[in-house]
Amino acid sequence: MSELVYLALGPAPVDYMDGWDLQRRIHARRVADEVPDSCLLLEHQPVYTAGKRTAASDRPFGAPGAPVIDVDRGGKITWHGPGQLTGYPIIRLREPVDVVAYVRALEEAMIRTCAEFGVTAVRVAGRSGAWVEGQPDRKVGAIGARVARGVTMHGLALNCDCDLSWYDRIVPCGIRDAEVTTLSAEAGRRITVADAAEIMERHLADALGYRTRRHVCDPDVLAGNPVPVPVARVS
DSSP states (O other): OOEEEEEEOOSSOBOHHHHHHHHHHHHHHHHTTSSOOEEEEEOBOSEEEEOTTOOGGGSOOSOOSSOEEEOSSSSOEEEEOTTEEEEEEEOBOOSSOOHHHHHHHHHHHHHHHHHHTTOOOEEETTEEEEEEOSSSOEEEEEEEEEEETTEEEEEEEEESSOOGGGGGGSOGGGOSSOEEOOHHHHHTSOOOHHHHHHHHHHHHHHHTTOSEEEEEOOHHHHHOOOOOOOOOOOO
């Protein structure tokens, strides 16, 4: 693999459904070999996303304060929102497809990114993501991926300086015996999404095996022009 193309959607948080639609459009074009391997980097407006293994007891209790959206990735429920760097690699996996190796590469990118800020993150046996060890362990980066027709969707989320009170309303990733943290909390200083994004770009491309990376600014370069929805006319 030679090059990974990044589409950074800027500092304004993106509505989850808009981001998901963009993912699907790029995914369809990647399956058809119309675009190269790509990755979206963004922040979302506050949202809870429930993967296929989410139990009823994991879901928000009381007023969630944000939409709860059932999605087609693996894993359980999590939160996305401002202060969290979310990455959606849309890449064709090499044959034979090894989903575990792909997840390990996403973990490695987050672990290396944390290290650049002086935060030691590790893998925890039996649990995906990037963790800070302690009593209890604290999750700083989450993974929820999907592979369809050999091409990935969804991806990773690294907590930079987000409001952790959002996690109080759910059982994050279905894990009851651990906590959630941020890079800022662990480093003892504020680390923003903008601070982490460029470093994540470098480590993610390297962990996935790309030699070079470049950027595009226009989503339609990768996603194509959206298909207009016919409007019923009443005479």
